[in-house]
Structures are given as structure tokens and as C-alpha cells.
Amino acid sequence: MTSAVRQLVTSVMAEFMTSAVMEICARLKLKHEDNETEALIRRLCEALLQELHRLLDQNQQNQNQQNQNQQNQNQQQHHEVPVLSASLYRANCTQRPAPAPGRADPTRAEPSGFSSGCRMNDAAGLRFRRQHRPQVITDELPEHRHKGTGTYSGKVFQVTLLSLGGFLLLPLLVIILILESPISPEVLSLKEPPVMTGCWEPNLKLREAQRLFEDQLIGPESIANIGDVFFTGTADGKIVKLIGRRIHAVTSLGKPPCGSREEESSCGRPLGIRVGPNGTLFVADAYLGIYEVNPTT
Template sequence: MNEAEGLRQRRPLRPQVITEDNAAQESKGGSTYSNKVFRMTFMTLAVSLIIPLFGAIVFLDSPIDPQPISFKEPPPLSGTLEPNFKLRQAERLFENQLVGPESIANIGDVLFTGTADGKILKIEDGQIQTIARLGHGPCGGDEPMCGRPLGIRVGPKNSLFVADAYYGIFEIFPSSGEVQRLVSSKTPIEGKNLSFVNDLTLTRDGRKIYFTDSSSKWHRKDYCLLIMEATDDGRLLEYDTVTKEVKVLMGGLRFPNGVQLSPAEDFVLVAETTMARIRRYYVSGLMKGGEDMFVENMPGFPDNIRLSSSGGYWVAMSAIRASPGFSMVDFLSDKPWIKRIIFKLLSQETVMKFVPKNSLVVELSETGSYRRSFHDPNGMVATYISEAHEHNGHLYLGSFRSPFICRLNLKDV
């Protein structure tokens, strides 16, 4: 061994120096491995949970059996339909003193309405008085037990005609509180139940009453299911107060809702809520027994229809089809499988929370064109509106669930 080789063998070992670069490189390698392990573990857990979940969803019962329907593109919200804030100029009356004043009628300056607890109320000089109850008490918040008065009209002898969703058609005498049932929902009409009596309109002499039954399957408390299933078992019916006969005028309607007899009493308008349109049925004249479309592809889903002082019609809508924008009902219309999944997992109340509270009232001409529109984007003042009843220069706005009546001075808008 020479000297150089000996020196090399005797040279001391160099200590290993840990630098930041070395540490980072080692950390990176360890981190990558840990991330891979985490991702694999997460994916395994996710798959093990999702597969049984989807399996459970498949075998869960859906309360609805949706029918696919199709809509045209909603009309653009421009021109006469341009969004505004005019409904926000309305004042709330009797807040938290009544709930769900769906429809409103007046005899002189005295107002009448029906509420969610089955009561018929008289409103005079700022005071509220119960004049009748249509359901069975004590109802304790059970809607089918309470009854649910919806459409309300004044007859030729200043009696009230009321459509109750669960019990049928009634005549009520405000002075005495006497209640007479004219049509019982327990009596099938042409083999089908009256499960959701909704609105009514009558001739000036009071002989003929035209009313809607929104479904022979669904009750009012399930109106969300009725809309989403797009059930086509709704009807327009006629009751003759002299002969006591009821007959079907139109069938196959998807959620027929508000009705209004024309000023000349030659046709009846019917709001077909699910389809965002208004149908017309001729009850007299050369076209008697015929039907056609009065307004189609509306900017929202129509509820009650009432006469305007200009000879046209007020139509209330609690949900719009924004254009530009997004309408959940439009999007889901041709996707029954998504609707089934939604209602397998969510309740009606939960689904309703996803529906924007955009209130809209339109005035139609006698031919169905749009004269003007009043909006409340996001429903800041007027919410869940179901009717616009004109009286003495004001619109009184009914609601199917709000705890107040709104009043809009037409001079202000």
C-alpha cells in the first residue's frame, strides 16, 4: 500500500449535511405518497357510501309519477312586461291577523275573504269578524279538517259563493251567517272525485256557477306535487242552481286554477297553472261548447283571474319564468326522472324554498294582450300572491300563505 492509498483510507467520514432543498425534496416525496394514500382512502369511502345511497334512492318510493311536458321559451321580460318595483308600493293590511287570504270580494266597502283555518271573514271599518266556518272544528291546523276556502264571489242577492278545496261549493249569507252547501266534494262527478275545488265565477242572475277542480287525485295541501307531476286530470265544471245538476265542460287540464266569466257572459277563462297559460271555453253564442287558447306561454304561472275596470282582466302570479334567467319548473318539465329523485329525498316545503318569491300581476286586455305589469322582485312586500281584486281605485292582493292582505293604489302606479 502506498502513502496516497493509506491517506485515503484514513480520511475521516464527512458528516451528512441536511439542507432546505434536501428536506423539501424528501418532504415532497412523502407528501405525494400521503396524498395518494388519502385520495385512495377517500375514493374508497365515497364509493362505498355512494353506491348504497344510489341503491337506496332507486328503491325508495316517489310520491309522484311525473309526466313529461314541454314549454316554449318564456317571453322576454321587456316592454309591457319590463320588471319594476310597483308592487312594493303596496301597503300591508291586518298583518299577522289573518293567514292565507286567497281570494277577496266586496259588498260596498265591506271586504270578505277566506283564510287558511277555514274561516270566512268580514272586514269592515278596520275590524275583522268571523261570519262562518266551513270545516269541522276544532281543526288544530289540520287543513283537510279545517277546510280551505279559496275562490269567493258575491251573488245577485249579496250572498257569498265560496269554493272550499275539501268540502265543495257553498252559499253563505253574511247577515245571518247561514251556510248552505250547493255541491259536495264527496259526490263524484262523472266517475271522478272532486279532490281540489279551487275557484268559481257565476252569472249575474246567479243561476250558473262555473268552477274548477284542480285534480281528482291531489288535494290542495299537495299542490306542489300536483305541479311537479304535471297531472292532467283537472276539470272545468258547471253547476245549475235551479236544476242542481253538475256537468263537466272541460277535462284533461293540468292544474286548472282561477276562472272568470267574460263581461258579456259568452265565455269562461281558465288559468291552467302548470302550463303557464289561460284557456277559453265558450258557454253561449255561436261558439257554445267550443274552446281555444286565450293567452299562452305566459311570463309566470297564473293563479286567479278577475275583471279589471277597463274591461280586461287582472291575473296574479306568485312565481315567474324569468327571461333572461332560470325557471326551475321549465328546466324540470321534460325530466321526470329528476323530479322523482327530488321528491324521494325532499319534502314539499323544502322544495318550495328553492322557488324564488317573485310576485307579478298583469292586466290583460279583452283580447288577451298585455296592458301593464306590476312586479315585486324577490317578494319584498307582496308575497305568494294569488289574486288581484280591484275595488274603488285599489288592487287588493290576496295570498295563499302570507299573513296579510296587500292594497295597491292604482293612482300611484
């Protein structure tokens, strides 16, 4: 039962691998129309199919050899030949006086080849001797030979079949996935970077800059100046004036309360400031629109 199941599983696996190889080869042929690629794919597919058929034939031969050996062993177990053992006859015979001349006992006939005066114990003089069974000399190891030729060869065939499928089908699947990719990359070679001189020379002057009104102004976006006086807007909707190191509030465009992000729509958020021709400020608010502000009043 085990041998039949193993043979059935092996046949199913072989059929599946054969179908998979044929399907992969057909898909590869459809994707490549040039003669060289088609010839290469055809040779590869033929080699794979030949190897699969060779393994199937080898497995079938091993199965047939196993069945033949089993039949021979079954036949030899039923052939037992009874033979006479001269040593057992001599050990079990009993000595008796030789009869007088002319008075031979016709009821006691001596077997030919043995001395007179001995008779054979029929129950002890027979034994069964089996003939030597023929042995098949193989290159297998002793531990494998005791397990059975068919079992060991079947395992070898299965391992070989699975290894062949893993090493041949997986690369073909990877090739198919790569060929089906819609990406067509182009080669891009970068030139040597230019020498950092002239306009590309590193400029470290910004490292010498100083921060003004740190932690005093929140969210200034735009800045404008009238002489030495600077104007900007803050995140709470105010327009402030900067004179030296001092901060003066000019006006507030929205309505309080202000100070949080949720209140920007009512407080306003001045983002752009420009100085007009009459010394006034034009302020662009994100929520309230454009205003003209007189910084002196």
C-alpha cells in the first residue's frame, strides 16, 4: 500500500512539474519574438522535459526491479527440500548383534551405504534444509540494503525530483516576473561634480547672523520699513512697530480674544506688509482681507 501511494504521489508531482515547465516555456515564447531568444528557450525547455522523462523512467525501472525481487523471494520461501543427514543417522541409530549366518531377518532391511546392525530413527533422521537464496549485489550501503531497495530508491527519486523542481522552476518564475515588469529603466551616468570655486565657494557669512527679538515676536511673516522703523505682523493678529530693541503695538485687525489657532479666523492673521506712497502700510490678512493702516495714528 505504501509503495502504491508513493508511486501515485510521485506520478502526480511529475505531471504537475511537466505541465508547469510547458506553461512557463509557452509564456516565455510569447514574450520573445526574436529567433535567438526563442531558440534558447526551446533548448532549455527540451532539456528540462528530457530530464523529467529520464527520472520517471528510472523510477519505473526501480519499481519493476523491486516487484521482481519480491516475487523471487516469495517463490523461494515455499521451496524446502527434505534431505537425509548421514551424521544424524549415525547418531540416532542403535547397534544390535549381527544375525547368525543363514538367519537374516527379512523384516529389518538395512539402508544401502550404512553398516550392518544399525537402523535409522525415522523421526530423528529427517531434517529440512533450505536452499541458498540468490542475493543481488548493489552499490548501496549495508544500512540501506536492509531497508529495501525500492524504499531507498524511491526516496532518492523524490529528493532528486524536488531538488530539480526547486532549482529549475524558481529561477524561471523569477525571470517571468522580471520580464512582465512594465518599467523600462534608462541608464543615467552622472558627470564629475564641478570644483567648488567662484560662485560655488562655500559662504559662511550667514553663520555670523544674529537673531533679533527672540522669544518676543510670535509668527512674524513679512517685514517693511520706513527709515529706521520696521513693521511686521504677528500670529495673534497685531501690527507692531520695531524701534531699536523696543516693540510697540500699532493696531489689531480682528476682535479679541486672540492667541490660539482656533481664534485666527476672528482675530486675523496678517501675512504681507508693504509701505504705500503716502507713508501708510498696506496689510494683507489671510482671513480679513487687505487693509490700509496709518502707523502714526
